[in-house]
Amino acid sequence: MEKDIIIDLKDISVSFDGEPVLNNxxxxxxxxxxxxxxxxxxxxxxxxxxxxxxxxxxxxxxxxFEGKDITDLPPNKRQLNTVFQNYALFPHLTIxxxxxxxxxxxxxxxxxxxxxxxxxxxxxxxxxxxxxxxxSLSGGQQQRIAIARAIVNEPKVLLLDxxxxxxxxxxxxxxxxxxxxxxxxxxxxxxxxxxxxxEALTMSDTIVVMNKGNIQQIGTPEDIYNEPKNAFxxxxxxxxxxxxxxMLEDKLVEILGAKFPCVDTGFGRNKPVDVVIRPEDVDLxxxxxxxxxxxxxxxxxxxxxxxxxxxxxxxxxxxxSTDMVPVGRExxxxxxxxxxxxxxxxxxxxxxxxxxxx
Amino acid sequence: MVKKLFSFIQKFYVAIIFxxxxxxxxVLMVLSFNDSKSRVIWGGFTLKWYSRMFNSSIIVxxxxxxxxxxxxxAAIAVVLGTAACVGIEAMRRRNKQIxxxxxxxxxxxxxxxxxxxxxxxFSRFLNxxxxxxxxxxxxxxxxxxxxxxxxxxxxxxxNAYNAALDLGATPLYAFFKIILPEIFPGxxxxxxxxxxxxxxxxxxxxxxxGPGVSTLPTMIYSELRKGVKPEMYALSxxxxxxxxxxxxxxxxxxxxxxxxxxxxxxxxGKKHAQTMRYRR
Numbered sequence: 293m294e295k296d297i298i299i300d301l302k303d304i305s306v307s308f309d310g311e312p313v314l315n316n317x318x319x320x321x322x323x324x325x326x327x328x329x330x331x332x333x334x335x336x337x338x339x340x341x342x343x344x345x346x347x348x349x350x351x352x353x354x355x356x357f358e359g360k361d362i363t364d365l366p367p368n369k370r371q372l373n374t375v376f377q378n379y380a381l382f383p384h385l386t387i388x389x390x391x392x393x394x395x396x397x398x399x400x401x402x403x404x405x406x407x408x409x410x411x412x413x414x415x416x417x418x419x420x421x422x423x424x425x426x427x428s429l430s431g432g433q434q435q436r437i438a439i440a441r442a443i444v445n446e447p448k449v450l451l452l453d454x455x456x457x458x459x460x461x462x463x464x465x466x467x468x469x470x471x472x473x474x475x476x477x478x479x480x481x482x483x484x485x486x487x488x489x490x491e492a493l494t495m496s497d498t499i500v501v502m503n504k505g506n507i508q509q510i511g512t513p514e515d516i517y518n519e520p521k522n523a524f525x526x527x528x529x530x531x532x533x534x535x536x537x538x539m540l541e542d543k544l545v546e547i548l549g550a551k552f553p554c555v556d557t558g559f560g561r562n563k564p565v566d567v568v569i570r571p572e573d574v575d576l577x578x579x580x581x582x583x584x585x586x587x588x589x590x591x592x593x594x595x596x597x598x599x600x601x602x603x604x605x606x607x608x609x610x611x612x613s614t615d616m617v618p619v620g621r622e623x624x625x626x627x628x629x630x631x632x633x634x635x636x637x638x639x640x641x642x643x644x645x646x647x648x649x650x
Numbered sequence: 651m652v653k654k655l656f657s658f659i660q661k662f663y664v665a666i667i668f669x670x671x672x673x674x675x676x677v678l679m680v681l682s683f684n685d686s687k688s689r690v691i692w693g694g695f696t697l698k699w700y701s702r703m704f705n706s707s708i709i710v711x712x713x714x715x716x717x718x719x720x721x722x723x724a725a726i727a728v729v730l731g732t733a734a735c736v737g738i739e740a741m742r743r744r745n746k747q748i749x750x751x752x753x754x755x756x757x758x759x760x761x762x763x764x765x766x767x768x769x770x771x772f773s774r775f776l777n778x779x780x781x782x783x784x785x786x787x788x789x790x791x792x793x794x795x796x797x798x799x800x801x802x803x804x805x806x807x808x809n810a811y812n813a814a815l816d817l818g819a820t821p822l823y824a825f826f827k828i829i830l831p832e833i834f835p836g837x838x839x840x841x842x843x844x845x846x847x848x849x850x851x852x853x854x855x856x857x858x859x860g861p862g863v864s865t866l867p868t869m870i871y872s873e874l875r876k877g878v879k880p881e882m883y884a885l886s887x888x889x890x891x892x893x894x895x896x897x898x899x900x901x902x903x904x905x906x907x908x909x910x911x912x913x914x915x916x917x918x919g920k921k922h923a924q925t926m927r928y929r930r
Contacts, residue, residue: 347812367815374816380809384831393827394817438813445817 298323298449298481299344304353306339313339314350315505321449321483326475328484328492331502332528337485340502341451344483345374358448372449373442378458379434381426387413387437388422394445412440415474432463439474449481456491468494489529493517501525522635526568533574533610537567537634545634548605550584554632566635571612573631576602582624588617675890682883689878699884708869709885715780716849716865723787724844728837730788731795735803735833736825738796750800757793764790765857778860786858787848794847795840802836803829842900846893 299321306314314336321327329337342348343355346367355363362370373394381390388409395405413419416436426434435455442450452471456464472495475482486492492499493513501508501516501524509521520526523534537547542557547567559565579585586604593599598616602609604625617623682700686693703709738749756764768789772782806829814824852867859868866889870882 345812345816347815367812368818368820374813376809376813376816378807378809380807380813382810382814382828393814393819397818397823441813441817 296323297321298358299483300356301340301343302354302356304340304343304350304355306336306343306348306350313505314343317353317505317507319500319507319510321481322498323448324479324481325497326472326482326484326495327498327500328486328496329500329502330486330489330492330528331508332487334504335502336505337487337502338453341374341453341483341485344449345372345451346370371447372451373445373447374451374453375435375438375442375455377453377455379426379431379438381434381437381441383426385426386422387418387424387426387429390426390437391441391444393441398445408444412444415443415477416440416470431459432467435459435467436470439471443474443478443480447480449483450478452482452484454485454487456486456488464491471495493529501528503528519633520568520635522638523566523568524638526566526633526635531571531610531612533567533569533571533607535567535569535607537565539563539565539634543629545632548584548607550605552583552627552632553629554634555629556632556634559634559636564637566637568633568635569609569627569631571599571610572597573627574602574609574611574613575626575628576600576611576613576615576617576623577626579622579624582626584625586623586625588619588621588623591616591619678883679887679890682880682887684880687880699880703881703884706881709881712864712866712869715863719780719783719787719865720845720848723784723791723848724841726784727788727791727795727844728841731792731799731840732830732833732837734792734796735799736829738800739803750796753793753796755793756790757797761790761851761853762857765854768854769857772858778858780860780863782858782860783855783863783865786854787851790851790854791844791847794843795837798840798843799833799836802833806832839900842896846896849889850893 297320301317301319304314304317305312317336317340319340329340331337339348343350346362346365346369350363353363354361357371382393385393391409391412392405395408400408409422410419413421416439418433418436418440421429421433421437426437429437435458438455439450439452455471456467459467468491471482471484484492484495493516496513498510499513499516500510503524509516509525511519516525516529520529520532526532526534535547537545539545539556539559539562540551541561542559543554545552545554545556545565545567552567576582576588584604586602586609588600589603589608590601591598594612597612597614600611600613600617602611602623602625609625681689683695683697684693685696685698734753738746738753741749765786768782768786769778772778772785776782810828810832811824814828815821819827850867851865852871855865856868856871859865864872866885870885873879873882
């Protein structure tokens with residue numbers, strides 16, 4: 293076993309009322325890592341976090357923390373702290389009392405607690421808030437207090453359950469940077485839960501994509517984005533063109549009746565596959581220079597780029613480009629071989645791209 | 651002009667309602683200060699019925715029994731009710747509804763049915779007396795206590811309790827530090843409601859008290875059978891005021907779920923508490 297593994301989930305399965313929620317999850321978390329569990333609601337990510345936190349016992353499987361089995365340990369005996377969804381501050385206690393809650397239980401001295409409160413408030417940029425009540429704080433401020441309350445206990449792992457879910461977009465973005473800064477200053481492991489793929493890509497060292505109680509892919513943000521393992525991951529992480537194709541031979545795939553060179557090998561000959569092409573990887577060129585020809589059917593200005601639909605050989609291609617092409621113009625479609633991602637057809641329905649997710 | 655008239659009619663209507671609702675009580679209060687024994691002749695102002703009342707050993711004894719019973723039963727009902735709420739809140743949704751419905755049955759049940767069934771039950775196991783009275787009172791108070799704590803319980807963010815555990819608290823410590831302060835207003839409301847229910851209950855007490863013991867309502871009833879004594883007017887007046895004060899306290903605390911309709915119609919209080927359940 294690797295030495296820097298801090299949490300190891302082994303064969304975890306859970307079902308509620310006979311309905312499986314987690315199917316045989318195996319996952320290890322390294323020390324000092326920012327790991328994100330990403331997936332649509334109901335994918336089992338919160339359940340996984342509750343198992344790590346000790347609020348739920350798995351039906352089968354073990355939770356190993358620093359080499360010790362903690363599966364049966366109640367949450368109050370575990371060396372990790374959680375930042376809950378919707379903050380979960382104690383409404384009848386002041387900010388200082390909220391932060392001191394865990395320290396008082398550990399019977400720390402008054403001076404120690406006072407110093408810690410000051411340090412924690414400084415860390416989350418809310419100095420001087422000691423005597424305020426939670427209700428008088430904005431959502432973002434309450435979230436910071438929830439983080440401060442957790443980290444004064446010096447946990448080895450901080451669990452964060454969609455902590456930014458209730459904040460507005462601007463606030464969410466600034467809190468993302470704040471969290472990365474905190475993580476680096478504290479030097480502890482963050483296990484982060486979100487359904488927001490952008491959040492996951494921005495902050496994580498490692499992303500675990502989950503769907504329907506199964507882990508779909510584990511990897512760095514770049515891996516997950518550029519080399520999605522299946523159609524679900526490709527669809528969930530950003531927008532994608534997912535097209536049925538046939539792998540004619542190594543490094544050559546047929547899509548929509550045209551032959552596209554690619555870089556993937558080892559799929560065999562004439563095998564049906566899913567082909568993923570990111571909208572920003574589709575180049576619109578002169579009609580005769582493209583691999584296939586199409587017509588622009590819609591055009592939207594999105595700020596950073598234009599979003600266009602191009603109808604070509606019966607498929608509506610989603611294209612992101614900084615260059616504007618008017619509706620009705622005939623264009624050629626060209627894709628760099630390196631940007632074509634070939635995937636096996638899904639074996640089980642669990643791996644299928646869910647159509648209801650944007 | 652029309653507006654003014656309309657607003658006058660509105661006020662007049664409300665005034666009539668209150669007059670009809672409370673005039674019997676006002677008559678009773680006035681008579682308790684009447685120097686004549688007659689129910690129709692005003693013989694001048696006096697406090698002699700009050701002093702006689704306080705000098706009567708039966709009345710004072712019964713008063714002590716009633717107040718002890720009310721405080722003790724309300725205290726026990728509040729403890730049991732709080733425990734019940736914790737348990738109900740932890741249940742799955744369907745079980746929760748079933749149990750909440752079951753706890754509300756005593757509210758809908760006619761007092762006389764509750765009274766007789768308790769009497770039959772006790773006669774099999776216990777001798778009627780103060781203990782049976784106490785158990786009976788706790789029984790009918792419990793639903794009111796649960797009804798006033800439950801909304802508070804529901805407002806608590808379940809994660810707040812989990813957060814306390816997460817920060818190292820034992821379940822018991824988390825309950826006393828996090829849950830209890832949040833539901834405390836509901837507990838107080840429940841306690842005061844239980845007190846008022848206990849103080850003015852007649853039917854159930856009558857069937858479960860046994861021969862040696864009396865509460866103020868049952869004593870007034872048996873005294874009135876012997877003949878009208880103005881001391882009873884005085885006693886009733888004090889009881890009315892006591893309950894009124896308790897209800898005002900509940901209302902000022904502003905528990906919107908129960909106190910309002912309850913205070914508006916004292917006599918129909920139980921029924922109102924029931925309708926509130928459906929309005930929720």
